[in-house]
Amino acid sequence: MLGEIIAIGNELTSGRIPNTTSGFAAHHLFKAGFDIYAMHTIGDTPKLIGEALKRALGRVDFVLVTGGLGTTDDDLTTVAVSEALNRPTMPNLEILSLIRKHLDANTGQPVSSLEKLAWLPEGAEALNAQSKMSGFQLIHDGKPIFFLPGIPHQMRTLLVEQVLPRLATWYKGSRLNSVQQVFKIFGIQESDINSAVEALPLDKDVEIGYYPVFPEVHLSMTIRGNNKTKTEQLAKETSRLLKQTLGSALYGRDQDTLQSVVGELLQKRNKKLSVAESCTGGLISYLVTSIAGSSAYYLGGVTSYADSMKTTYLDVDESTLKTYGAVSKEVATAMVEGMRKQSSADISLSVTGIAGPDGGSVEKPVGTVFIGIADQEDTRVERFLFTGNRYEIQQLTAQTALDIVRRSLLETE
């Protein structure tokens, strides 16, 4: 069951208004078990509208057209369709009579300017004559074409209330059930995930997609089938298989982010966090506070970029800095313990490293980072070597630090 979506309007092709309706339609049609072969956004150009419509009819089972149904001169969809499919427009009497009830506030006369809305291509069936913009359906070459207004809330209502049920009954049986889930992964290369997942004995109905969202990888699992219970069963099994394969690198699903997951865990465990940063310069703190309500579990932090800040705000001994250097296990330890004591947090983080491009050395090249975590019980510091430019090293360091908090909170479950 294949369809195409055509959105019409110069406001879209000029980028003045983002096209939100096509994605909404695709999402709902997909969930209802239909595949979208292509989506097109075109200007108010009758010739192109007709072209796109005829081409779509030639290769898919149904077409959804949005926009260009209004009363103004640049609303040309109906005209274009009437020409392209050779169906002269004629008034829909129900819509016309409803329009004629609309009286002009000043003249008291019927609002004739609205009557354009009643003229539909021959054979068109109004989807909902009662609604402000009725939209209509055409059956052409035995295929349904749905015309909806471009105004998002009107389009959405008609899609959900009229188009989806009509399509469902139009192709009874051939509609597929579908389940989709997004797996959010941190700490494994996309290519490694790819080969690990390829090695799995996945059912042919399972479709896997990879979307790198630096420095993470998002994996989408899509399952389609004729039998609802079988599809959902397959989804459960596949989901479990993927979870096993991805292990603890799988930090969340769908809308989760590392900082939101860490936030939820902190709140569940009723723990307060504070952070002492150096090479990330405040990024970790910003990520944590980008979540609404983070004040419930986040105290704050210190960005000790200069050594003087490490001594003043984190009680790091100058001797420790002199002996081991700012980028060292010893300083990371002093930073995280100083942070935790003074802020009286349950858990504290520290990061110190070389984000580059300068400052690297043979035994501590650019990308060398020490990440420390401390709680009531103990303090742990890990050494990392990240690759990438300054931006990437800062991002990788911050995400890795958040992931360390996530893993330590999971242990204390």
Place this chain on the structure above:
Amino acid sequence: MLGEIIAIGNELTSGRIPNTTSGFAAHHLFKAGFDIYAMHTIGDTPKLIGEALKRALGRVDFVLVTGGLGTTDDDLTTVAVSEALNRPTMPNLEILSLIRKHLDANTGQPVSSLEKLAWLPEGAEALNAQSKMSGFQLIHDGKPIFFLPGIPHQMRTLLVEQVLPRLATWYKGSRLNSVQQVFKIFGIQESDINSAVEALPLDKDVEIGYYPVFPEVHLSMTIRGNNKTKTEQLAKETSRLLKQTLGSALYGRDQDTLQSVVGELLQKRNKKLSVAESCTGGLISYLVTSIAGSSAYYLGGVTSYADSMKTTYLDVDESTLKTYGAVSKEVATAMVEGMRKQSSADISLSVTGIAGPDGGSVEKPVGTVFIGIADQEDTRVERFLFTGNRYEIQQLTAQTALDIVRRSLLETE
């Protein structure tokens, strides 16, 4: 000049991810004076990708293709193009050598799985081999085709830095002399800039484009002509005219950012900065340290998200917090003075406000922010009311704070 945009990816046709890149591209292309004939969104289907590309080449002057350039099995754009346009793929040696520098963290071997990125259709020119996803340009039937990654931030950078300038100078095959300059503006509405610039007596060869890059506005000046010296002369005059008109809201050119400009000024004046943040949660500090070499002028800061942090690390009196509330002129003053004294910086910043969505009140609605700046001489605190969601309010606050530092440094010139 007429163009088409083709976005590729099953994540788009399934509606799992909204297509934000096509609208962004259309918006910028339109403002740069190009018309978009149609936008298409299609799945990872080579046959359809080739079809759409060939049809577009048949009716417009240039084509922009986004997505499907990655390393995984579902990235099929390059293959599709190579087949459709009959251009066998061959490795781009610059990209290949850069990839071979990436070593696997475990094996220490070059990450061969990435080499797919280097294989481009015959005749392809990499747009920016240095960037993670280089993108490429093809000239086919005398028309430019631009291939960009689907990942929004990568696509946007390549579009603005590579595609727009290239297209600006592309003129039906024949290349004109062209000068392009981007003016970066903060603190004036796009519409106000627009009317101010429209009032200028600009030469007909001058093309002005506006690119709102939240929360800034970027203005691009493109000048094309047959005579090189005349073009450059006109560019100089226009540039001076624009600089006059934009005044101090013009903070930089081309690759400048507010944080890079502030950094240069601090270094020139030999001043050290420290920052006390609350509602921005470390964003200001991160922006400053995102600049390589910022350790030369940045000491660090405190993110006092909880009140306890304000008293412990910034010597804010509990009584002040009780009497005036954390979001107040008095607390902003205490924060910035405490910060400056303890860090012994030349200049310190403080921000305290309500980023929302919760925490607003009648006299202090969401978006209320106090920004303080202090140096040896005095302390100033300004009250702002920003509108937008949490993300936007945090960004606006951080940028405004940086701009306040910039302006105060300009005064002390």
